[in-house]
Amino acid sequence: MSDFTSDFWHLFVAVGTLVSIIACLVLLWISGTTKAATHEDNTTGHVWDEDLKEMNNPLPKWWVYLFIITCIFALAYGALYPTFGKFQGALGWSSHGQHASEVQKMEQNIAPIYAKFSAIAPAQLAQDPQAMAIGERLFMNNCAQCHGSDARGAKSFPNLADGDWLYGGDAEAIKTTITQGRNGVMPPMGEAVGSAEDVRNLAHYVMSLSATPHDSVRATLGKSKFGACAACHGMDGKGNTAMGAPNLTDGVWLHGWGEEAIVKAISGGFNNHMPSQAAKLNEAQIHVLTGYVMSLSGKGGN
Amino acid sequence: MSTEHNTPTAAATEEVVISLYQSRQKIYPRAVSGLFSNWRWITVWLTQLVFYGLPWLVWNNRQAVLFDLEARRFYIFGLVLYPQDFIYLTGLLVISALALFLFTAIAGRLWCGYACPQTVYTEIFLWIEKKVEGDRSARMRLDKSDISMGKVGKKWLKHSLWIVFSLWTGFTFVGYFTPIRELAELSWALALGPWQTFWVFFYGFATYGNAGFMREQVCKYMCPYARFQSAMFDKDTMIVTYDEARGEPRGARKKGADPASVGLGACIDCTLCVQVCPTGIDIRKGLQYECIGCGACADVCDEVMDKVGYPRGLVKYSTQNGMQQGWTRAQMLRRALRPRVLVYSAILLAITVAVFTSLALRTPLKVDVIRDRGALARMVEHGRIENVFRLQVMNATESTQRYQISVSGLPGIELASPAEVEVLPTEVRSTAVRVQIPPGSTAPGSHTIVFDIRATGESADHVSEKAAFVVPR
Numbered sequence: 001m002s003d004f005t006s007d008f009w010h011l012f013v014a015v016g017t018l019v020s021i022i023a024c025l026v027l028l029w030i031s032g033t034t035k036a037a038t039h040e041d042n043t044t045g046h047v048w049d050e051d052l053k054e055m056n057n058p059l060p061k062w063w064v065y066l067f068i069i070t071c072i073f074a075l076a077y078g079a080l081y082p083t084f085g086k087f088q089g090a091l092g093w094s095s096h097g098q099h100a101s102e103v104q105k106m107e108q109n110i111a112p113i114y115a116k117f118s119a120i121a122p123a124q125l126a127q128d129p130q131a132m133a134i135g136e137r138l139f140m141n142n143c144a145q146c147h148g149s150d151a152r153g154a155k156s157f158p159n160l161a162d163g164d165w166l167y168g169g170d171a172e173a174i175k176t177t178i179t180q181g182r183n184g185v186m187p188p189m190g191e192a193v194g195s196a197e198d199v200r201n202l203a204h205y206v207m208s209l210s211a212t213p214h215d216s217v218r219a220t221l222g223k224s225k226f227g228a229c230a231a232c233h234g235m236d237g238k239g240n241t242a243m244g245a246p247n248l249t250d251g252v253w254l255h256g257w258g259e260e261a262i263v264k265a266i267s268g269g270f271n272n273h274m275p276s277q278a279a280k281l282n283e284a285q286i287h288v289l290t291g292y293v294m295s296l297s298g299k300g301g302n
Numbered sequence: 303m304s305t306e307h308n309t310p311t312a313a314a315t316e317e318v319v320i321s322l323y324q325s326r327q328k329i330y331p332r333a334v335s336g337l338f339s340n341w342r343w344i345t346v347w348l349t350q351l352v353f354y355g356l357p358w359l360v361w362n363n364r365q366a367v368l369f370d371l372e373a374r375r376f377y378i379f380g381l382v383l384y385p386q387d388f389i390y391l392t393g394l395l396v397i398s399a400l401a402l403f404l405f406t407a408i409a410g411r412l413w414c415g416y417a418c419p420q421t422v423y424t425e426i427f428l429w430i431e432k433k434v435e436g437d438r439s440a441r442m443r444l445d446k447s448d449i450s451m452g453k454v455g456k457k458w459l460k461h462s463l464w465i466v467f468s469l470w471t472g473f474t475f476v477g478y479f480t481p482i483r484e485l486a487e488l489s490w491a492l493a494l495g496p497w498q499t500f501w502v503f504f505y506g507f508a509t510y511g512n513a514g515f516m517r518e519q520v521c522k523y524m525c526p527y528a529r530f531q532s533a534m535f536d537k538d539t540m541i542v543t544y545d546e547a548r549g550e551p552r553g554a555r556k557k558g559a560d561p562a563s564v565g566l567g568a569c570i571d572c573t574l575c576v577q578v579c580p581t582g583i584d585i586r587k588g589l590q591y592e593c594i595g596c597g598a599c600a601d602v603c604d605e606v607m608d609k610v611g612y613p614r615g616l617v618k619y620s621t622q623n624g625m626q627q628g629w630t631r632a633q634m635l636r637r638a639l640r641p642r643v644l645v646y647s648a649i650l651l652a653i654t655v656a657v658f659t660s661l662a663l664r665t666p667l668k669v670d671v672i673r674d675r676g677a678l679a680r681m682v683e684h685g686r687i688e689n690v691f692r693l694q695v696m697n698a699t700e701s702t703q704r705y706q707i708s709v710s711g712l713p714g715i716e717l718a719s720p721a722e723v724e725v726l727p728t729e730v731r732s733t734a735v736r737v738q739i740p741p742g743s744t745a746p747g748s749h750t751i752v753f754d755i756r757a758t759g760e761s762a763d764h765v766s767e768k769a770a771f772v773v774p775r
Contacts, residue, residue: 031322032321032322032323033319033320033321033322034319034320034322035317035318035319035320036317036318036320037316037317037318038318038320045317056320058321058322058323058324059322059323059324060323060324060325060326060519060523061323061324061325061326062326062519063523064323144674144676145675145676146676147676148674148676148677148680148690148734149674149690149692149734150674150690150719150734150736152680152688152690152736153677153680154676154677154679154680155677155680155681157676157677256681257681257685
């Protein structure tokens with residue numbers, strides 16, 4: 001826990017602090033009296049610049065006592081809390097420990113609220129406004145950075161509100177996604193498909209699957225090349241949620257729409273990554289968040 | 303150039319060891335009545351009626367004045383202020399500071415003498431003290447006397463009254479921050495929360511200590527105003543002054559004797575001006591930093607002058623110029639219209655008008671537009687370009703409001719999400735808003751758009767907020 005790189009600095013700080021506090025008291029003691037010739041007019045007899053006289057205006061005693069109290073306070077504080085180098089103090093306090101205890105206290109406070117939700121299936125949580133409010137806050141703090149505050153995603157960041165699920169839209173699948181994260185890998189397929197022209201033809205075939213505007217001649221030519229894709233996306237192109245292979249027939253274009261984007265996808269592949277949230281959120285929170293995410297796709301979209 | 307030289311007199315060479323710390327000499331201010339004392343009691347009543355009474359007033363079924371720190375809402379009669387309205391507090395402080403400059407330039411430490419809580423509570427505590435222990439000389443005798451049942455009884459009664467008054471003050475203070483009626487019930491049931499208890503007792507203790515014991519020492523040693531208020535005096539500032547030319551040489555004489563015939567000035571050296579002084583100074587030594595400008599010495603001296611049959615005004619409000627040149631009151635008052643005062647007044651007036659105009663025209667609706675950071679823009683169906691914003695809509699009224707959101711600033715721009723949002727009384731609601739434009743309608747880059755948020759229903763509250771719409775390349 002100690003930030004001191006060597007014992008020398010620990011001693012330097014500890015001794016320096018202690019000596020300073022004691023020096024304050026000594027200074028207060030020795031500066032309490034002085035030798036001066038106080039006349040009847042209450043000046044010390046010292047005159048500068050012809051007529052500037054030094055007056056004797058003593059400090060009130062209660063103010064001196066306040067000084068002494070601050071010194072005593074400092075010593076007592078030092079005995080209880082970390083003050084003198086790496087000496088921890090009698091209470092063993094640390095900022096790390098305080099944070100941990102506050103987190104623990106907070107978790108104890110919110111545990112009953114979450115316990116109530118844990119008994120409800122995620123799909124039913126949408127009915128509970130309190131759960132949805134908590135879910136929304138969790139989403140804003142942990143998910144909105146990538147998926148957008150309306151959860152509709154962006155290029156390469158999936159839209160969570162459209163009912164289209166790469167890994168399945170049931171509660172278990174969503175929980176797994178949040179907890180473990182996902183690695184969406186598509187290998188570069190350019191060489192497996194053939195020439196650049198073959199890749200373009202294949203792209204038009206892929207576009208034809210979702211009735212996206214395309215060149216039907218190229219699509220017919222490209223159809224024979226789809227075998228390279230079928231291993232993951234399936235012969236019919238409807239994808240495979242077990243491995244996160246997208247459905248190519250539903251008009252949802254995660255990595256971009258149009259010939260150029262699809263050609264790039266086939267030749268370059270992808271390595272899409274969603275990080276695991278297990279370290280940031282506990283099980284009960286993930287449960288509520290799952291409910292919130294499930295409620296989003298009920299709201300509209302395609 | 304600074305040269306030190308000890309004056310080679312016999313007295314100066316006699317150096318002795320002196321202590322630089324001193325015990326306080328207790329001051330026993332004598333009770334006084336008169337014009338300035340009356341004015342002080344008027345301000346005591348006014349300020350304290352407001353202080354103790356205000357939290358009990360009710361407005362809209364809630365406390366009229368409540369500073370709810372936990373919910374971050376300040377309620378002042380019809381106003382509901384958000385942390386975003388902090389500028390009004392700044393305005394209030396600027397007005398207070400300028401008013402202080404103005405009053406001080408005109409008539410010295412008016413604040414200290416008549417309105418400062420330190421003066422006001424000391425005055426109240428002194429009044430209690432006088433009722434229980436008697437006036438100055440009786441109190442001095444009591445403190446010197448040996449311990450007795452009577453002495454203990456009087457002291458006990460005085461401190462009990464002080465403590466009750468202090469706790470009531472602490473209670474009222476806390477009542478500005480937590481509903482006072484609730485607080486009263488909780489106090490009655492001895493069920494106050496730890497922080498409420500702490501602040502009631504802390505503020506009560508501060509009142510008891512400052513008004514009962516510290517008194518003039520707060521002004522002399524602790525108060526920063528005391529020092530800088532004096533720095534704002536000039537030679538035309540009305541201050542409590544002793545008419546030295548008329549008063550000196552001072553001395554006792556037979557009642558009604560003509561000063562000139564006995565070779566004395568008008569001052570009969572009765573020392574009453576010293577006895578009434580709450581800071582224990584002698585005004586006849588001239589203006590001193592301890593003088594809080596309360597005018598007690600002027601009041602008592604007028605009384606004495608009446609008794610001995612001399613004209614009033616040996617100690618009076620006057621200016622330095624007026625004293626030196628023998629001006630009349632009217633001449634001195636004319637000097638009140640000097641550039642310094644006029645400049646202070648003009649700035650004060652301008653800022654006061656500005657703050658109150660802005661308060662009167664304030665819309666009880668605030669909106670913050672926050673762009674989504676993660677994604678600048680996205681392409682949606684039919685190649686339309688979409689940006690996402692979060693609108694934080696703050697309802698500063700005490701009824702539920704529905705607001706209509708609209709957007710403008712680019713060709714074909716429209717909302718793709720619900721255009722209406724409902725916000726509960728004095729609540730904040732954050733809502734995600736999607737804005738779309740048709741493909742190819744606008745050049746790539748960042749463009750300024752404007753959100754209009756309009757309350758539906760009878761109130762016509764309306765706010766426009768600018769935002770940036772990003773069109774990708």
